[in-house]
Amino acid sequence: MSFQECFKEFTDCNLPPIIYVDTSFIVESLIKGQRHQEVAMDFIDALAKAKDQPIVIFSELLKSEMRCAVISICLRNEFGGRVKIGDRLFENPDYIKKYYVKAEAAEVKLYEIMQRFKHWTSVPIDEKITQRAGKIMPKYRLGSLDAIHIATMEEWGINDIVVFDWGIEELPRYRANINIWTVNGWARHQKRLKKRSTIVKKGKGNK
Amino acid sequence: MTDKKKKQIQQKFIERAKESGIKVHKNNVHLAKPLSRICGFMPTKHPTSLENLVSGR
Numbered sequence: 001m002s003f004q005e006c007f008k009e010f011t012d013c014n015l016p017p018i019i020y021v022d023t024s025f026i027v028e029s030l031i032k033g034q035r036h037q038e039v040a041m042d043f044i045d046a047l048a049k050a051k052d053q054p055i056v057i058f059s060e061l062l063k064s065e066m067r068c069a070v071i072s073i074c075l076r077n078e079f080g081g082r083v084k085i086g087d088r089l090f091e092n093p094d095y096i097k098k099y100y101v102k103a104e105a106a107e108v109k110l111y112e113i114m115q116r117f118k119h120w121t122s123v124p125i126d127e128k129i130t131q132r133a134g135k136i137m138p139k140y141r142l143g144s145l146d147a148i149h150i151a152t153m154e155e156w157g158i159n160d161i162v163v164f165d166w167g168i169e170e171l172p173r174y175r176a177n178i179n180i181w182t183v184n185g186w187a188r189h190q191k192r193l194k195k196r197s198t199i200v201k202k203g204k205g206n207k
Numbered sequence: 208m209t210d211k212k213k214k215q216i217q218q219k220f221i222e223r224a225k226e227s228g229i230k231v232h233k234n235n236v237h238l239a240k241p242l243s244r245i246c247g248f249m250p251t252k253h254p255t256s257l258e259n260l261v262s263g264r
Contacts, residue, residue: 017213018220032247041246048236052210055217055231109248114232115239119217121224121231156220 016160067103
């Protein structure tokens with residue numbers, strides 16, 4: 001699918017007034033060689049070029065999650081996935097210096113992306129959010145970090161999230177008024193055929 | 208959802224954020240860098256990149 005076709009899909013559909021951005025989406029869009037980088041970039045472009053541009057929101061949690069993801073990718077690229085954060089090798093000051101510089105550079109890039117939006121904000125994690133996260137974790141069958149993202153959305157009354165994470169994707173089954181903007185499941189299985197993935201909207205909330 | 212309703216929701220959010228002491232950043236989007244110059248950030252040399260192949264890694 002060409003960019004024009006992809007862009008038309010987004011402009012034709014009703015964009016939300018506010019959209020919450022998950023770490024998985026930002027990491028996918030920023031880092032070269034990530035599986036769905038092209039579609040993630042197109043989605044950012046489409047959001048930025050839309051007449052009714054939504055307010056973009058992310059949690060303060062995104063910064064630390066993104067740093068962790070960048071370091072993990074660095075390690076995977078260098079050692080082929082045998083080394084993980086927390087291994088003794090990582091105590092080597094050379095690696096710490098090398099990878100932390102990369103993680104900081106990724107944060108700069110995140111702010112550069114945000115310059116494309118008229119309005120954006122990062123919301124802090126407070127006691128209300130952590131308490132809510134604890135309650136929704138078993139209810140929605142989420143991991144702790146995903147639960148913080150969803151609790152933040154609920155606390156701020158946001159119904160739309162763009163996410164490339166399997167954990168959150170199934171959420172509309174448990175919470176009816178949430179919209180998940182994600183890579184279509186079928187596209188994932190098309191990798192071997194080198195077909196292009198697209199972003200689809202799951203959920204029927206906030207029509 | 209109508210444009211009017213969307214703007215109402217956005218305005219409500221901005222006001223609530225201000226009350227909570229959270230800054231909603233406002234940008235002049237025309238000054239933003241092209242996305243292609245922002246994305247495509249490579250965290251470290253990829254093992255299969257040409258440079259690494261030449262250096263015999």
